[in-house]
Amino acid sequence: GDGAPPPRGYGPSRDEPPQRNDSPAYGAAPQRGYGPARDAPQRLADSPPRADPPPGEAPPPRSNDPLDFASRISITDAEGRRLIGPPDLPQGVERAIKVDGVVVGHMRLMPLRQTGGEDSSATVFLREQLQSILLLSVVLIGLAVLAAIWLARHLLRPVAALRDVTARLALGELSARAPLLSRDEVAELALHVNAMAEALEDSERQRRKMLADVSHELRTPLTVIRGEIEALLDGIRQADANALQSLHAEVLRLNKLVDDLHQLTMADAGDLHYHWHELNLAELLRPTLERYQPRAQKCGLDLSWSLPSAPLLLQGDAGRLQQVFTNLLENSLRYTDSGGQVVVALGSAGGHAEIVVEDSAPGVPAAVLGSIFERLYRVDGARTRERGGSGLGLAICKALVEAHSGSIIAAPSVLGGVKITVRLPLKT
DSSP, X not given: OTTSOOOTTOSSOTTSOOOXXXXXXXXXXXXXXXXXXXXXXXXXXXSOOOOOOOTTOOOOOOOOOTXXXXXXXXXXXXXXXXXXXXXXXXXOEEEEEEETTEEEEEXXXXXXXXXXXXXXXXXXXXXXXXXXXXXXXXXXXXXXXHHHHHHHHHHHHHHHHHHHXXXXXXXXXXXXXXXXXXXXXXXXXXXXXXXXXXXXXXXXXXHHXXXXXXXXXXXXXXXXXXXXXXXXXXXXXXXXXXXXXXXHHHHHHHHHHHHHHHHHHHHHHTOOOOOOEXXXXXXXXXXXXXXXXXXXXXXXXXXXXXXXXXXOEEEEOHHHHHHHHHHHHHHHHHHSOTTXXXXXXXXXXXXXXXXEEEEESSOOOGGGGGGTTSTTOOSSHHHHHHTTOOSOHHHHHHHHHHHTTOEEEXXXXXXXXXXXXXXXXXXX
């Protein structure tokens, strides 16, 4: 009939161009080269038949790709008969095809989200990608957990070593040291812990040495005093002036040792009291030197000094500084051989006053010069005790000089003995 769709293979020949309306009316809509849509069935009926496809060749199969445009579009005529597209196309976006305001067909386009089913390539692709992502996520999470465990153990290993070392130090094992397992902040902390342990070990060593030396120093005069008293009680020695003088000398020596220890202890604790005043160092040093001149002559020593005429002013405690000068002169007069000399010089350099005390032989080995300021240190213990030294005088000098923000050092003297230099900051 007239309304039946044209059979496949019929229509205009591929070799003949379609008949066009060469004289369209003025103002009419373009006919896209095929004339009015009302004449389409008649034109198709009058056209020669289209050549059939060669026998044995089937039409190409419809693509299952959901992205293929041909599988998503369908065109029907005005009566709803399908002209182009798959027959089972689901509902989608539909638009009417109009020519001169007359609906001649409909076009339907299926959206991408409605394409395919569970077995479509897109669904399979998405499923595979999701499985790959899930598998990769599980693997990455596992690797992250393993890396975190390894990193935690790596970081906690030196921390655990530090914990063990500090626990051992707290128990009194001062020889414990932290191993350096890395080069980060934990290793720097381990260095500080080791430095603290070394300081504690050195302090403990000094404490034990001082206790042993103090007990030894106290034992000597106490033994002498005990022997003198027992001799008097047994009638071996008469209770005359000589015996009493000997006892008195030992008591004075014991009292001096106890006083020196008390001063050092207070200096370490910061309990020594200082009375700060403006002082002229030359005027402070001169009376002390003049007071020791007769004693030097009695010992057969030549005591000389050189003091500047210009004042050297500083802030200090006159009593403590006189104690420093007295201890230095006592040390030189006590340990310098008869016939030697002691030279004292006062000057200034670099904003500091310098007091230099030099003596002649005997000297002190250069290797132990840095140790003579330690408490109860003796180069030759027997000789020092014979000459009445306690081994605390220079240690007290160092504590008092450092309290005045100064320094004290020892070096070999050109006279053959020891050269001690005290530097004190001048008033600016």
